[in-house]
Amino acid sequence: MSSILSISGVSKTFMSTKALDDVTLTVEPSEVHALVGHNGSGKSTLIKILSGFHEPDAGSGPFVVDGQSIAYGDSDACHRAGLRFIHQELGLLDDLSVLENLRLGDSYETAPGWRIRWRSERRRAREILSIVGLDLDPEILVESLTPIERTQVAVARALQSESAVRVLVLDEPTATLPSSEVDRLFELIRRTTAQGVGIIYVSHRLEEIHAISNRVTVLREGKIVGTGPSSEFDNDRLVELIVGSVAEESAPLAAREASRVREAGEVLAFDGITAGELVNASFEVRSGEIVGMAGLAGSGVHDVPAVLLGSLDTYAGTVRVQGEVIDRPEPEELRDRGVAVLPSARDLKGIADMTIRENLTLSDLKPLTRGIKLDLAAEKREVRSLIKRFDIKPAEAEKPLGELSGGNKQKVAVAKWLRVDPDLLVLDEPTQGVDVGAKAEILDLVADAASQGVAAVLCSSDLDDLAAICSRVLIIRGGSIAAELTGAQITREAITEECYRSSDPVRA
């Protein structure tokens, strides 16, 4: 039986990183093929190549769908060939009706004079919805649907087609579904595969993979490290493949052991916080600690910095900084209380159109202020020494921040905040998109600060970072702290295992 989709020998290089290295993937008709890999493994790059968004490097192998060769980098061609993609966000418009969403990007059936034939449109919509087992009024607005209904509408939209749909790619489809609805999704998947459609199922929920997929492929650091029937890969084996060989205990940096603590006071506490994906999350951070926070996408690990930055509404619980309850956290207030938060979004780390100098001093201009005047000469002097101390390249204070590499931008952000002498540094994905050299420098900076009593919270999907400098790692699952690893327990494998461990059973 020939495959319905086959992509071989695909490599993709961005600047100097190899995101994919000689990857081959085949999907059979009616097969559910699971695709698994940790953050940065190349999963999303592969999907983007399949959808025509990226072109792989020259010399990559053929891309064949149902016997037909497809050109890379042509999303129309992929669509015509019968590939459909449903991303985590589903891509539905809440303010429009189900019918309007089905027709999104399409044209309506019209009578002469551009009049839409609503009755026949409604009939058509009902027929399409029945394919996915959904029976509701197509005029309902999508925002009133339940999560599983939204997923069903998204799938219906993908499957409705004049030409045959060959492969459906589902990217983390259960991320927004309550566990009780997952079996409805599985039923939908079975219906779909019964028609010969192949499914690529991207997920990190290992128990789901065993419940629904026929074959599984594991990616790590851009390479395929395992592929075959799902029955041959139990959870332990999958985790092993996702993480890599059991790492030798990485040499502990200065702060890994109990550090010279300033006063072992509580610097930060979340008490029953419900915000974003977090549900009743509680934890404490004491001075001199480096606490790591790990969790898969959607677990809520990145909502911790978001709450502190005032980007998320908190529905319950309190945040305490140095023992005092903070009602509506704002970066300015937190700075005054000794807390610095570095966001993960690339364009929020600093102001691209301002110079390195202006960025470095922005978080606290008071020390450079005499009366109402900003002492520009003193600023220049201070910036020169900061650039040297943090080894920022290019070492030109007047260069706009936007011209720096990701790693140097991050170093500027770290320098900017260490400059205000904080008691706590919260770092959200500090080494994402940063080259190897700068990564080590940044971790050293954090470890160094910790050895002088500065506490740090490291929210990261980079297992090496966490294992390298954290004295404690909190695993966030399902919105709250599910596990804690300390000291020697902190290994890449242990962290990954805890992240992938499931809290709720899946009814297959």
Place this chain on the structure above:
Amino acid sequence: MTSPEPVPEGSPDNGGQGGSGGMMGWFRRDEEETRQASFFERYGGVVLLLVMMLIFTVTLPGKFLTYDNLIGIVGNQTIGGIVALGLLLPLAAGVFDISIGGVMTLGIVLVTWLFQTTGGDMPIPAAILITLAAGVLAGAINGVLVVKAKVDPFIATIGTSSVFVGISQLIANGETIARDIPSAFTEIGRAEFFDVPVTTIYLLVIAVAVWYMLDHTPFGRKVYATGAGREAARLSGVPTNKIIFITFLISATLATTAAVVYGARLGSGPPNTGASYLLPAFASAFLGSTMIKPGRFNVPGLIVALFIVAVGINGLQLYGIPFWIVETYQGLILIAAVVLAKVRTTQSTKRAKEKQQDMAAA
């Protein structure tokens, strides 16, 4: 002026792997390039102004290059200049204040009406203070709408502008206010020191004050930061809401100041004069942002832009060009300025991306 898009998405940044001899040579060459491009970008406007003046001097002998004409040009720009200087603050903070015309109208009507109503008895400082207070209040209304109610600044200030004009119509009752304006008050607008109109001095003082505020105070730095990247600035600890609120206060206050000077100079309060100051203020502010300190709304650039506009109009008028050319000319300047700024931004983003790729390849 900020680039509307952040540094381009797509591939993850992966940067320099450390310096080498080759890198240093690349840096040196680049600095030269930057300096060269900079000079033309920075002072092109000044050159243009001088060229214009030269052309007018030669082609309009005895008409252009006379003391009276030149002083007239400067004198005509002072009031618009004060309004434009006020506008720099919200623009630098990244928000539009369309209400400056309406605030100015209100100011003119209010200050003159205060005299007319009291039969000329109201003490001049009182009248001025009351008017300025009204201006601050107007700015506060704008500020609250934008910062607290989170209304889009453009829409909010268009709305408040109409309200302010409406209030001035209520006060003026459809007529030009001209009775009982004390001569001591008009002196404020008409006095001359050594043949230099006092309004020019006002402009100079306010220009220096605004320049100092923007370039030499922490407040100014925070204003620029808010404009260059509001969320990134907020995350760095800048109180962006407070900053934006204050810029609205300043903009309205300076528009009101211009109104008081205008009322004093004219000696009366015609209805809805402020509207004609709106476009020139924006045109000079935007054109000014492409000069001297390109990419940022700045005072020296604004002054040069003001004169490019003023000299241009003066020259055209001396040629005897029809009246409608004035509006057209100002509109064209505004468009040209925005296009210029956009081209600069695209070029610098392209350069930034190329630099990143160079560094990765190194």
